Amino acid sequence: MKLYYSPGACSLSPHIALLEAGLPYDLVKVDVRAKKLENGDDFLQINPKGQVPALALDSGELVTEGPVIVQMIADRAAGKNLAPAHGSAERYKLLEWLNFITTELHKNFSPLFAPVLSDDTKAFFKDRLMGKFKYIDGQLAGRDYLLGSQFTVADGYLFTMLAWADRMKFDLSGLPNLTAYKARVAARPKVQEALTKEGLLKAA
Structure with missing residues (x-):
């Protein structure tokens, strides 16, 4: 591949x-x-x-x-176990998260990368994204990952969006569940390997 x-x-x-x-x-x-x-x-x-x-x-x-x-x-x-079995209730939960991340986070980030848009327009999308991050913070209460204790492909996607939030200087310090989650995912060896291979993290 x-x-x-x-x-x-x-x-x-x-x-x-x-x-x-x-x-x-x-x-x-x-x-x-x-x-x-x-x-x-x-x-x-x-x-x-x-x-x-x-x-x-x-x-x-x-x-x-x-x-x-x-x-x-x-x-x-x-x-x-990166995704629950097809047809299971958990699989539909994974689909729900993947769809939420792609439509509510990913697509709302796109305007922030557009140099032609005004600061006011970007502020609108930034506020919208902060509302979505607050929702996720609430959903992560008592959970290690989006589906509970098991890391899934949805977590890799959400982590990517959180990396974008860092790049765009989002202040997520008031969202303790989300910031702890981000650190937890970032500490995974395979996540660090991906970041290193892409030149985003210096090899130790």
């Missing part, structure tokens, strides 16, 4: 999933603005959406959209 990624982008989520799953993969860096690979190849020829993440399977098929990619990774390494 090949994971097409950009350092620190939402492709960090499936990168964490691949490492947690213990599946073999190659990393291919993408310049998402230029739509080029490091060797100069046109990324649009691989993924016409022009976005990361994209996962090229050994069969030649390309899978896109982060929440779908991470579930597929989890299903290919079922013994790692």
